[in-house]
Amino acid sequence: MSTSIEMIENVLVVGAGAMGRQIAMTAALAGYRTTVQDISADMLSTARTDLVSWTKERVVKGKLQQGDAQDALERLTWSTDVEHAAVTADFVIEAATERLPVKTEIFRTLGRCAPDHAILTTNSSTLGSSKVADVTGRPEKVCNMHFFNPALVMKCVEVVRHDRTSEDTVGTVLEFTRRLGKLPVLLSREIPGFIANRLMGAVQREALDLAAAGIATVEDIDTTARTALGHPMGPFELMDMIGLDVINFIAEATYADTQDDSDKPHPTVTALLAQGRQGRKSGAGFYDYAQSS
Ligand SMILES: NC(=O)c1ccc[n+]([C@@H]2O[C@H](COP(=O)([O-])OP(=O)(O)OC[C@H]3O[C@@H](n4cnc5c(N)ncnc54)[C@H](O)[C@@H]3O)[C@@H](O)[C@H]2O)c1
Incomplete structure:
Protein backbone atom coordinates (compact mmCIF):
# COMPACT_ATOMS: atom_id res chain seq x y z
CA MET A 1 0.00 0.00 0.00
CA SER A 188 20.69 7.01 -2.08
CA ARG A 189 22.12 4.50 0.41
CA GLU A 190 23.18 4.19 4.02
CA ILE A 191 26.68 5.36 4.78
CA PRO A 192 28.19 6.02 8.24
CA GLY A 193 27.95 9.71 9.17
CA PHE A 194 25.54 10.47 6.31
CA ILE A 195 26.61 13.74 4.59
CA ALA A 196 26.98 16.43 7.24
CA ASN A 197 28.87 14.39 9.82
CA ARG A 198 31.23 13.07 7.15
CA LEU A 199 32.02 16.59 5.95
CA MET A 200 32.46 17.75 9.54
CA GLY A 201 34.63 14.70 10.34
CA ALA A 202 36.93 15.38 7.39
CA VAL A 203 37.47 19.00 8.42
CA GLN A 204 38.06 18.02 12.04
CA ARG A 205 40.53 15.27 11.11
CA GLU A 206 42.53 17.62 8.90
CA ALA A 207 42.52 20.35 11.59
CA LEU A 208 43.68 17.86 14.25
CA ASP A 209 46.48 16.57 11.99
CA LEU A 210 47.68 20.10 11.13
CA ALA A 211 47.84 21.05 14.80
CA ALA A 212 49.45 17.75 15.86
CA ALA A 213 52.16 18.20 13.19
CA GLY A 214 52.91 21.68 14.55
CA ILE A 215 52.00 23.35 11.23
CA ALA A 216 49.75 25.93 12.92
CA THR A 217 48.18 26.64 16.29
CA VAL A 218 44.65 25.66 17.21
CA GLU A 219 43.74 29.37 17.30
CA ASP A 220 45.16 30.05 13.82
CA ILE A 221 43.43 27.02 12.30
CA ASP A 222 40.11 28.20 13.76
CA THR A 223 40.75 31.74 12.49
CA THR A 224 41.43 30.37 9.00
CA ALA A 225 38.21 28.36 8.95
CA ARG A 226 36.19 31.38 10.04
CA THR A 227 37.81 34.14 8.02
CA ALA A 228 39.02 32.36 4.87
CA LEU A 229 36.31 29.72 4.47
CA GLY A 230 33.39 31.54 6.07
CA HIS A 231 32.64 28.78 8.61
CA PRO A 232 30.64 30.22 11.52
CA MET A 233 33.01 28.48 13.96
CA GLY A 234 36.48 26.99 13.73
CA PRO A 235 36.74 23.17 13.95
CA PHE A 236 38.28 23.25 17.46
CA GLU A 237 35.66 25.70 18.74
CA LEU A 238 32.97 23.44 17.29
CA MET A 239 34.45 20.27 18.82
CA ASP A 240 34.60 22.01 22.22
CA MET A 241 30.96 23.00 21.82
CA ILE A 242 29.79 19.51 20.80
CA GLY A 243 31.86 17.89 23.59
CA LEU A 244 35.04 15.90 23.06
CA ASP A 245 33.41 12.82 24.60
CA VAL A 246 30.71 13.00 21.90
CA ILE A 247 33.38 13.53 19.21
CA ASN A 248 35.16 10.40 20.45
CA PHE A 249 31.92 8.42 20.61
CA ILE A 250 31.10 9.33 17.00
CA ALA A 251 34.62 8.34 15.90
CA GLU A 252 34.34 4.99 17.69
CA ALA A 253 30.92 4.30 16.15
CA THR A 254 32.14 5.28 12.69
CA TYR A 255 35.28 3.15 13.02
CA ALA A 256 33.22 0.16 14.20
CA ASP A 257 31.22 0.50 10.98
CA THR A 258 33.99 1.29 8.49
CA GLN A 259 37.12 -0.34 10.01
CA ASP A 260 38.94 2.54 8.31
CA ASP A 261 41.93 3.61 10.48
CA SER A 262 41.42 7.26 9.57
CA ASP A 263 38.02 7.14 11.34
CA LYS A 264 39.55 6.05 14.69
CA PRO A 265 39.36 8.51 17.62
CA HIS A 266 42.17 11.05 17.18
CA PRO A 267 45.02 10.69 19.76
CA THR A 268 44.85 14.43 20.55
CA VAL A 269 41.18 14.15 21.52
CA THR A 270 41.81 10.98 23.53
CA ALA A 271 44.66 12.70 25.40
CA LEU A 272 42.50 15.73 26.26
CA LEU A 273 39.73 13.47 27.55
CA ALA A 274 42.25 11.65 29.77
CA GLN A 275 42.94 15.04 31.39
CA GLY A 276 39.21 15.56 31.99
CA ARG A 277 38.97 18.20 29.25
CA GLN A 278 35.60 17.49 27.60
CA GLY A 279 35.10 20.89 26.00
CA ARG A 280 32.85 23.76 27.07
CA LYS A 281 30.71 21.66 29.38
CA SER A 282 33.71 20.77 31.60
CA GLY A 283 35.19 24.28 31.46
CA ALA A 284 38.10 23.22 29.21
CA GLY A 285 38.80 21.41 25.96
CA PHE A 286 41.08 22.78 23.28
CA TYR A 287 40.39 26.14 24.93
CA ASP A 288 39.92 27.15 28.56
CA TYR A 289 36.44 28.46 29.42
CA ALA A 290 36.58 28.51 33.20
CA GLN A 291 36.88 32.31 33.39
CA SER A 292 34.52 33.23 30.57
CA SER A 293 31.61 30.93 31.52
N1 LIG B 1 21.36 15.54 20.15
C1 LIG B 1 21.70 15.77 18.89
O1 LIG B 1 22.44 16.73 18.58
C2 LIG B 1 21.12 14.92 17.79
C3 LIG B 1 21.12 15.41 16.46
C4 LIG B 1 20.54 14.63 15.45
C5 LIG B 1 20.02 13.38 15.76
N2 LIG B 1 20.06 12.92 17.06
C6 LIG B 1 19.45 11.61 17.34
O2 LIG B 1 18.20 11.82 17.99
C7 LIG B 1 17.93 10.75 18.88
C8 LIG B 1 17.61 11.33 20.24
O3 LIG B 1 18.69 12.12 20.65
P1 LIG B 1 18.51 13.22 21.81
O4 LIG B 1 19.77 14.00 21.83
O5 LIG B 1 17.20 13.87 21.69
O6 LIG B 1 18.48 12.24 23.10
P2 LIG B 1 17.97 12.55 24.57
O7 LIG B 1 18.79 11.70 25.47
O8 LIG B 1 17.89 14.02 24.82
O9 LIG B 1 16.44 12.01 24.56
C9 LIG B 1 16.14 10.66 24.36
C10 LIG B 1 14.75 10.42 24.94
O10 LIG B 1 14.35 9.10 24.59
C11 LIG B 1 13.57 8.62 25.66
N3 LIG B 1 13.46 7.16 25.56
C12 LIG B 1 14.38 6.21 25.90
N4 LIG B 1 13.88 4.99 25.62
C13 LIG B 1 12.64 5.17 25.10
C14 LIG B 1 11.63 4.28 24.64
N5 LIG B 1 11.80 2.96 24.65
N6 LIG B 1 10.48 4.83 24.20
C15 LIG B 1 10.28 6.17 24.18
N7 LIG B 1 11.21 7.05 24.61
C16 LIG B 1 12.36 6.56 25.07
C17 LIG B 1 14.29 9.11 26.90
O11 LIG B 1 13.46 9.08 28.05
C18 LIG B 1 14.67 10.52 26.47
O12 LIG B 1 13.67 11.44 26.82
C19 LIG B 1 19.14 9.82 18.83
O13 LIG B 1 18.85 8.76 17.96
C20 LIG B 1 20.24 10.70 18.25
O14 LIG B 1 21.18 9.97 17.48
C21 LIG B 1 20.58 13.66 18.08
Whole structure:
Protein backbone atom coordinates (compact mmCIF):
# COMPACT_ATOMS: atom_id res chain seq x y z
CA MET A 1 0.00 0.00 0.00
CA SER A 2 1.45 3.38 -0.95
CA THR A 3 1.22 6.33 1.46
CA SER A 4 0.46 9.65 -0.16
CA ILE A 5 1.20 12.96 1.53
CA GLU A 6 -2.56 13.60 1.81
CA MET A 7 -2.90 10.55 4.06
CA ILE A 8 -0.68 12.13 6.70
CA GLU A 9 -2.68 13.89 9.41
CA ASN A 10 -1.39 12.45 12.67
CA VAL A 11 2.30 12.46 13.51
CA LEU A 12 3.89 10.48 16.34
CA VAL A 13 7.28 11.47 17.74
CA VAL A 14 8.85 8.82 19.97
CA GLY A 15 11.25 10.32 22.53
CA ALA A 16 10.79 13.77 24.10
CA GLY A 17 14.47 14.60 24.60
CA ALA A 18 16.52 17.40 23.07
CA MET A 19 15.56 16.39 19.54
CA GLY A 20 12.12 14.79 19.88
CA ARG A 21 10.42 17.75 21.55
CA GLN A 22 11.64 20.20 18.91
CA ILE A 23 10.77 17.87 16.04
CA ALA A 24 7.28 17.50 17.51
CA MET A 25 6.87 21.26 17.78
CA THR A 26 8.06 21.66 14.19
CA ALA A 27 5.30 19.28 13.07
CA ALA A 28 2.68 21.02 15.25
CA LEU A 29 3.66 24.43 13.86
CA ALA A 30 3.26 23.00 10.36
CA GLY A 31 -0.35 22.10 11.24
CA TYR A 32 -0.04 18.40 12.10
CA ARG A 33 -1.76 16.85 15.12
CA THR A 34 1.27 15.46 16.90
CA THR A 35 1.66 13.01 19.75
CA VAL A 36 4.90 13.09 21.74
CA GLN A 37 5.57 9.77 23.44
CA ASP A 38 8.30 9.01 25.98
CA ILE A 39 8.76 6.28 28.59
CA SER A 40 9.52 9.02 31.11
CA ALA A 41 6.58 11.14 32.33
CA ASP A 42 9.14 13.56 33.82
CA MET A 43 10.75 14.02 30.41
CA LEU A 44 7.34 14.72 28.85
CA SER A 45 6.63 17.33 31.49
CA THR A 46 10.07 18.97 31.01
CA ALA A 47 9.58 18.95 27.24
CA ARG A 48 6.18 20.60 27.56
CA THR A 49 7.51 23.34 29.87
CA ASP A 50 10.44 23.87 27.54
CA LEU A 51 8.21 24.28 24.46
CA VAL A 52 5.83 26.63 26.26
CA SER A 53 8.74 28.90 27.20
CA TRP A 54 10.23 28.62 23.69
CA THR A 55 6.93 29.79 22.15
CA LYS A 56 6.62 32.64 24.68
CA GLU A 57 10.10 33.87 23.73
CA ARG A 58 9.31 33.69 20.01
CA VAL A 59 6.08 35.63 20.53
CA VAL A 60 7.89 38.31 22.59
CA LYS A 61 10.53 38.62 19.86
CA GLY A 62 7.76 39.02 17.27
CA LYS A 63 8.83 35.87 15.39
CA LEU A 64 5.62 33.96 16.07
CA GLN A 65 2.01 35.11 16.36
CA GLN A 66 0.39 34.40 19.73
CA GLY A 67 -2.53 32.63 18.02
CA ASP A 68 -0.26 30.38 15.93
CA ALA A 69 1.78 29.49 19.02
CA GLN A 70 -1.36 28.59 20.96
CA ASP A 71 -2.77 26.53 18.06
CA ALA A 72 0.50 24.60 17.73
CA LEU A 73 0.67 23.84 21.46
CA GLU A 74 -2.94 22.63 21.32
CA ARG A 75 -2.08 20.25 18.49
CA LEU A 76 0.38 18.44 20.79
CA THR A 77 -0.69 15.40 22.80
CA TRP A 78 1.55 13.78 25.42
CA SER A 79 1.74 10.08 26.13
CA THR A 80 3.79 7.40 27.88
CA ASP A 81 1.98 4.62 25.99
CA VAL A 82 3.54 3.92 22.60
CA GLU A 83 1.12 1.11 21.71
CA HIS A 84 -1.87 3.41 22.16
CA ALA A 85 -0.16 6.38 20.46
CA ALA A 86 0.83 4.30 17.43
CA VAL A 87 -2.73 3.22 16.59
CA THR A 88 -3.67 6.56 15.03
CA ALA A 89 -0.23 7.51 13.62
CA ASP A 90 0.18 8.12 9.89
CA PHE A 91 3.83 9.14 10.19
CA VAL A 92 6.30 8.30 12.96
CA ILE A 93 9.61 9.97 13.76
CA GLU A 94 11.55 8.02 16.36
CA ALA A 95 13.98 10.16 18.39
CA ALA A 96 14.63 7.97 21.42
CA THR A 97 17.94 7.13 23.08
CA GLU A 98 20.71 6.16 20.65
CA ARG A 99 20.86 2.46 21.47
CA LEU A 100 20.02 -0.25 18.96
CA PRO A 101 18.13 -2.57 21.38
CA VAL A 102 15.94 0.40 22.45
CA LYS A 103 15.17 1.36 18.87
CA THR A 104 14.59 -2.25 17.79
CA GLU A 105 11.92 -2.71 20.46
CA ILE A 106 10.26 0.58 19.51
CA PHE A 107 10.15 -0.34 15.81
CA ARG A 108 8.82 -3.82 16.61
CA THR A 109 5.96 -2.20 18.54
CA LEU A 110 5.34 0.38 15.82
CA GLY A 111 5.18 -2.35 13.18
CA ARG A 112 2.61 -4.20 15.26
CA CYS A 113 0.44 -1.26 16.36
CA ALA A 114 0.61 1.45 13.67
CA PRO A 115 -1.80 1.34 10.69
CA ASP A 116 -0.46 -0.47 7.62
CA HIS A 117 -0.01 2.78 5.70
CA ALA A 118 2.09 4.47 8.41
CA ILE A 119 5.63 5.48 7.47
CA LEU A 120 8.19 4.79 10.22
CA THR A 121 11.36 6.91 10.34
CA THR A 122 14.26 7.25 12.73
CA ASN A 123 16.17 10.41 13.58
CA SER A 124 19.23 8.34 14.51
CA SER A 125 22.59 9.93 13.69
CA THR A 126 24.56 6.69 13.61
CA LEU A 127 22.14 3.77 13.15
CA GLY A 128 20.95 3.14 9.62
CA SER A 129 17.24 2.34 9.42
CA SER A 130 17.98 -1.04 7.78
CA LYS A 131 18.95 -2.22 11.29
CA VAL A 132 15.35 -1.81 12.50
CA ALA A 133 13.43 -2.22 9.23
CA ASP A 134 12.80 -5.98 9.33
CA VAL A 135 11.18 -6.11 12.78
CA THR A 136 8.45 -3.76 11.53
CA GLY A 137 7.19 -6.18 8.88
CA ARG A 138 7.11 -3.23 6.43
CA PRO A 139 10.77 -2.45 5.60
CA GLU A 140 9.68 -0.56 2.47
CA LYS A 141 8.12 2.13 4.71
CA VAL A 142 11.21 2.68 6.86
CA CYS A 143 14.05 5.19 6.44
CA ASN A 144 16.21 7.67 8.36
CA MET A 145 14.99 11.23 8.71
CA HIS A 146 17.94 12.99 10.32
CA PHE A 147 17.24 16.44 11.77
CA PHE A 148 19.94 18.73 13.12
CA ASN A 149 20.16 20.33 16.54
CA PRO A 150 18.30 22.58 17.34
CA ALA A 151 15.59 21.02 15.19
CA LEU A 152 13.27 24.03 15.40
CA VAL A 153 15.95 26.17 13.79
CA MET A 154 18.08 24.04 11.49
CA LYS A 155 16.66 23.70 7.97
CA CYS A 156 18.46 20.63 6.67
CA VAL A 157 17.04 17.12 7.06
CA GLU A 158 19.01 14.16 5.70
CA VAL A 159 16.65 11.52 4.30
CA VAL A 160 18.51 8.22 4.05
CA ARG A 161 16.94 5.29 2.27
CA HIS A 162 18.06 1.71 2.81
CA ASP A 163 18.10 -0.87 0.06
CA ARG A 164 14.42 -1.79 0.50
CA THR A 165 12.88 1.63 1.14
CA SER A 166 10.30 2.12 -1.62
CA GLU A 167 10.24 5.01 -4.10
CA ASP A 168 6.79 5.88 -2.76
CA THR A 169 8.07 6.18 0.78
CA VAL A 170 11.04 8.32 -0.30
CA GLY A 171 8.76 10.65 -2.27
CA THR A 172 6.33 11.08 0.62
CA VAL A 173 9.10 11.60 3.20
CA LEU A 174 10.72 14.27 1.01
CA GLU A 175 7.39 16.09 0.56
CA PHE A 176 6.50 15.75 4.25
CA THR A 177 9.91 17.26 5.15
CA ARG A 178 9.17 20.24 2.88
CA ARG A 179 5.76 20.67 4.51
CA LEU A 180 7.53 20.91 7.85
CA GLY A 181 9.34 23.94 6.40
CA LYS A 182 12.64 22.04 6.11
CA LEU A 183 15.01 21.35 3.23
CA PRO A 184 15.40 17.62 2.60
CA VAL A 185 18.57 16.15 1.12
CA LEU A 186 18.43 12.54 -0.11
CA LEU A 187 21.09 9.86 0.37
CA SER A 188 20.69 7.01 -2.08
CA ARG A 189 22.12 4.50 0.41
CA GLU A 190 23.18 4.19 4.02
CA ILE A 191 26.68 5.36 4.78
CA PRO A 192 28.19 6.02 8.24
CA GLY A 193 27.95 9.71 9.17
CA PHE A 194 25.54 10.47 6.31
CA ILE A 195 26.61 13.74 4.59
CA ALA A 196 26.98 16.43 7.24
CA ASN A 197 28.87 14.39 9.82
CA ARG A 198 31.23 13.07 7.15
CA LEU A 199 32.02 16.59 5.95
CA MET A 200 32.46 17.75 9.54
CA GLY A 201 34.63 14.70 10.34
CA ALA A 202 36.93 15.38 7.39
CA VAL A 203 37.47 19.00 8.42
CA GLN A 204 38.06 18.02 12.04
CA ARG A 205 40.53 15.27 11.11
CA GLU A 206 42.53 17.62 8.90
CA ALA A 207 42.52 20.35 11.59
CA LEU A 208 43.68 17.86 14.25
CA ASP A 209 46.48 16.57 11.99
CA LEU A 210 47.68 20.10 11.13
CA ALA A 211 47.84 21.05 14.80
CA ALA A 212 49.45 17.75 15.86
CA ALA A 213 52.16 18.20 13.19
CA GLY A 214 52.91 21.68 14.55
CA ILE A 215 52.00 23.35 11.23
CA ALA A 216 49.75 25.93 12.92
CA THR A 217 48.18 26.64 16.29
CA VAL A 218 44.65 25.66 17.21
CA GLU A 219 43.74 29.37 17.30
CA ASP A 220 45.16 30.05 13.82
CA ILE A 221 43.43 27.02 12.30
CA ASP A 222 40.11 28.20 13.76
CA THR A 223 40.75 31.74 12.49
CA THR A 224 41.43 30.37 9.00
CA ALA A 225 38.21 28.36 8.95
CA ARG A 226 36.19 31.38 10.04
CA THR A 227 37.81 34.14 8.02
CA ALA A 228 39.02 32.36 4.87
CA LEU A 229 36.31 29.72 4.47
CA GLY A 230 33.39 31.54 6.07
CA HIS A 231 32.64 28.78 8.61
CA PRO A 232 30.64 30.22 11.52
CA MET A 233 33.01 28.48 13.96
CA GLY A 234 36.48 26.99 13.73
CA PRO A 235 36.74 23.17 13.95
CA PHE A 236 38.28 23.25 17.46
CA GLU A 237 35.66 25.70 18.74
CA LEU A 238 32.97 23.44 17.29
CA MET A 239 34.45 20.27 18.82
CA ASP A 240 34.60 22.01 22.22
CA MET A 241 30.96 23.00 21.82
CA ILE A 242 29.79 19.51 20.80
CA GLY A 243 31.86 17.89 23.59
CA LEU A 244 35.04 15.90 23.06
CA ASP A 245 33.41 12.82 24.60
CA VAL A 246 30.71 13.00 21.90
CA ILE A 247 33.38 13.53 19.21
CA ASN A 248 35.16 10.40 20.45
CA PHE A 249 31.92 8.42 20.61
CA ILE A 250 31.10 9.33 17.00
CA ALA A 251 34.62 8.34 15.90
CA GLU A 252 34.34 4.99 17.69
CA ALA A 253 30.92 4.30 16.15
CA THR A 254 32.14 5.28 12.69
CA TYR A 255 35.28 3.15 13.02
CA ALA A 256 33.22 0.16 14.20
CA ASP A 257 31.22 0.50 10.98
CA THR A 258 33.99 1.29 8.49
CA GLN A 259 37.12 -0.34 10.01
CA ASP A 260 38.94 2.54 8.31
CA ASP A 261 41.93 3.61 10.48
CA SER A 262 41.42 7.26 9.57
CA ASP A 263 38.02 7.14 11.34
CA LYS A 264 39.55 6.05 14.69
CA PRO A 265 39.36 8.51 17.62
CA HIS A 266 42.17 11.05 17.18
CA PRO A 267 45.02 10.69 19.76
CA THR A 268 44.85 14.43 20.55
CA VAL A 269 41.18 14.15 21.52
CA THR A 270 41.81 10.98 23.53
CA ALA A 271 44.66 12.70 25.40
CA LEU A 272 42.50 15.73 26.26
CA LEU A 273 39.73 13.47 27.55
CA ALA A 274 42.25 11.65 29.77
CA GLN A 275 42.94 15.04 31.39
CA GLY A 276 39.21 15.56 31.99
CA ARG A 277 38.97 18.20 29.25
CA GLN A 278 35.60 17.49 27.60
CA GLY A 279 35.10 20.89 26.00
CA ARG A 280 32.85 23.76 27.07
CA LYS A 281 30.71 21.66 29.38
CA SER A 282 33.71 20.77 31.60
CA GLY A 283 35.19 24.28 31.46
CA ALA A 284 38.10 23.22 29.21
CA GLY A 285 38.80 21.41 25.96
CA PHE A 286 41.08 22.78 23.28
CA TYR A 287 40.39 26.14 24.93
CA ASP A 288 39.92 27.15 28.56
CA TYR A 289 36.44 28.46 29.42
CA ALA A 290 36.58 28.51 33.20
CA GLN A 291 36.88 32.31 33.39
CA SER A 292 34.52 33.23 30.57
CA SER A 293 31.61 30.93 31.52
N1 LIG B 1 21.36 15.54 20.15
C1 LIG B 1 21.70 15.77 18.89
O1 LIG B 1 22.44 16.73 18.58
C2 LIG B 1 21.12 14.92 17.79
C3 LIG B 1 21.12 15.41 16.46
C4 LIG B 1 20.54 14.63 15.45
C5 LIG B 1 20.02 13.38 15.76
N2 LIG B 1 20.06 12.92 17.06
C6 LIG B 1 19.45 11.61 17.34
O2 LIG B 1 18.20 11.82 17.99
C7 LIG B 1 17.93 10.75 18.88
C8 LIG B 1 17.61 11.33 20.24
O3 LIG B 1 18.69 12.12 20.65
P1 LIG B 1 18.51 13.22 21.81
O4 LIG B 1 19.77 14.00 21.83
O5 LIG B 1 17.20 13.87 21.69
O6 LIG B 1 18.48 12.24 23.10
P2 LIG B 1 17.97 12.55 24.57
O7 LIG B 1 18.79 11.70 25.47
O8 LIG B 1 17.89 14.02 24.82
O9 LIG B 1 16.44 12.01 24.56
C9 LIG B 1 16.14 10.66 24.36
C10 LIG B 1 14.75 10.42 24.94
O10 LIG B 1 14.35 9.10 24.59
C11 LIG B 1 13.57 8.62 25.66
N3 LIG B 1 13.46 7.16 25.56
C12 LIG B 1 14.38 6.21 25.90
N4 LIG B 1 13.88 4.99 25.62
C13 LIG B 1 12.64 5.17 25.10
C14 LIG B 1 11.63 4.28 24.64
N5 LIG B 1 11.80 2.96 24.65
N6 LIG B 1 10.48 4.83 24.20
C15 LIG B 1 10.28 6.17 24.18
N7 LIG B 1 11.21 7.05 24.61
C16 LIG B 1 12.36 6.56 25.07
C17 LIG B 1 14.29 9.11 26.90
O11 LIG B 1 13.46 9.08 28.05
C18 LIG B 1 14.67 10.52 26.47
O12 LIG B 1 13.67 11.44 26.82
C19 LIG B 1 19.14 9.82 18.83
O13 LIG B 1 18.85 8.76 17.96
C20 LIG B 1 20.24 10.70 18.25
O14 LIG B 1 21.18 9.97 17.48
C21 LIG B 1 20.58 13.66 18.08
